[in-house]
Amino acid sequence: MSDRHAWIDASAGVAGDMLLGALLDAGARLEAVQAAIDAVVPGSIRVSTTEVTRAGLRAGKAHVEAVTDSPPHRTWTSIRALLAGAALPAPVRERATAVFARLAGAEARVHGVEAGDVHFHEVGALDAIADVVGVCAALHDLGVTSVSCGPVALGSGHVRGAHGRLPVPVPAVAELSRGWRVVAGGPGELATPTGMALVRTLAEVCEDLPAMTLDAVGVGAGHRDRPDRANVVRVLLAAGNASGTEEAVQLEANVDDLDPRLWPGVLAGLLERGAGDAWLTPIVMKKGRPAHTLSVLCSPDHAERLRAYVFEHTSTLGVRESARRKTPLDRLFVTVRVRDTAIPVKVGHRNGVIVQAMPEFDDVAALARRLSLPERVVLQEAAAAASAAGYAAGARLRTP
Template sequence: MTRPRRVLWLDASAGIAGDMVLAALVDAGADRDEVSRVVGAVAPEVRIAWEGTTRAGLRGLRAIVSAEGSVPNRSVAGIRGVLDSDELPEAVRELASRVFDRIVAAESAVHGMPPESVHLHEVGGWDSIADIVGACAALTMLDIDEVVVSPIAVGSGHVRAAHGVLSVPVPGVTELLRGWEISSGGDGELATPTGAALAVTLAERQGHVPTGRLVAVGVGAGTRDRPDRANVVRALVLEVTASDVDSGGASMLDEIACTVDDLDPRVWPTVLTRLLDGGALDAWLVPALMKKGRPAHVLHVLCRPEDTARLGSFVLEETSSLGYRVTRVDRIALERAWVDVFVEGEGVQVKLAIRDGMVLRVVAEFDDAVAAATRLDRPVRDVLESAVQAAAERGIVAGAPVPDDARAERSPGTPA
């Protein structure tokens, strides 16, 4: 059966910065030479030195980034050009671009200007680019399925920046951490824009250390050595099984909702389909009765927090709603796997719900059943039942062990 899910917990209780996240992930097991090579592929001017050190008496690893000269073009388009390089592995390129887009969106909101017009100061330097690319590369090397971050310490007081003296947390950080749990945690700037962007982009939710088997620990040290608190980010890698999920593991998601009473009902199927195609985890309608007895529908969209603004914008564009509500929710999900069965020679994928390594439920995939029923000229109901029976003939029933050929992802097509 599939390996346990690997969950990364980032401890940001002492603050978070890009170089600290990078160092913590390398200290947790990512190949430092490969990380340096990936960064150097898009930024040949950059060098990363790795230095063992202590913070408040605790061991840690520092990532010291140095560069020859400055980024030639600090515009949004210029830095996107660096991150879009074909020299980056596709997964790293996609993830690093998402982190950068979060920074751009935050700066756009802070300065009240279009994203493409934003001028990047501190976060436009080679060091920030190296931190983002390096951290994303290190994360992919660790083969992580989910990232959880603790409440984030942001600091207090004032700091001097390109726009003068600013209160801590600085505006870019507050915009990035909107909707996330924060604390002061001490004096000074404890959370930088790059660190905050990495946290909210990589992490699916916030919480305490998940239940699971601890397999690796990384400690990334910051620049300052404070006597009252170790200036570090810790990265804990855990292997989590289905039984661990039942013990309280959850994914932090957003639920978008709006009530609509004046949309042509023929449009709703297209709206739901496009939301799902656009990255929504689920989308559904609930009938409602509004004031003055008007019939209506409540649209619900379940999505990852990083997709909320984009999908919310889609809701406003594709429906007649004048706004929407967002609620942060926890989702508890059973482990799932898929196997292939055949009904009169037509392949159908069967989904297994799994708990404690045992099959809890067996369900045929509806779209596969429809396709098979069309080719066989049989009722869909019959094909659904026959697929489950075919699985049972292989011993795949509730209470049975998960079969060896079960896979963690559904295949895009029907079995051949």
């Protein structure tokens, strides 16, 4: 089954092995997880599962066993190289790399060092590599394409780590929790840096359980069995994006003194850095001055970076920010042949019916230049080729 949505219940906390156990309990194949881990650190880790009880509830427990004598501490630079050289499916590599990048950034900020030089100690040992790669492989095996998560319980009190006695949430977890709804949830360390990095990277939105038709539930156990609450993470799976909507942020700035020749580069730079869309609106400001409103639509995770880019590359003195929710169409790309040239076509669909089918204009324009034809002619031919192939508005979607 593909195109599934996963909602994570972290109301009792979250750790990497708990999330891995929940995904395996929900139906991810252990052999797929093991193969992905072996691709990154061959012959170093063995993963197994058992059934346990936590506060009287059945749960799956993921066991991660190092089978090498002295697993080395690693930097983010060395882990990134391992992931880049591993024979992994692209979605697994991209997700795992993004998780470790976020974890390294948090540790770097906490310890005042460069991210590439972060020595992970306990969060960079083999078990954490197994947790991160294993979770990403399990999501891929389950066909999960979107993830959301509820508020996360972080815990309270103190723990002892590699750098001495630390308050809970430990500094890296606190850093990773910025912008997410959290609660204490009880005494002790309930959320680990690896678990929080997985949530913050994989989950697109913090939301209570959305309306969804469940097709699988997985329960993953933590190490301790507490009498006051079930020490588990739950994963609820449903076909498709459960809510159909995504959280977004809209940044805006009014600018009346920027050389207009710079605007195309500003817009392109914003899109390259993760903006979902960026545009200009002509306005008239006080004293009749002509100006533009720069608007940037992005995910909450990209807002800080894009806000900094706006300040650096425009002359604005302030950026407004507002929360948005958007409802995107499901999308896929197909290719059609136009005069013996492959042209990509973006297909937007909903509930199995095509809503939009639009040839990629840059490819159309390139072909038009090569053939010395008007762009409108090649665009019409590409649209006709897409329609002839069955990709037209109102048609039932078929697998390309």
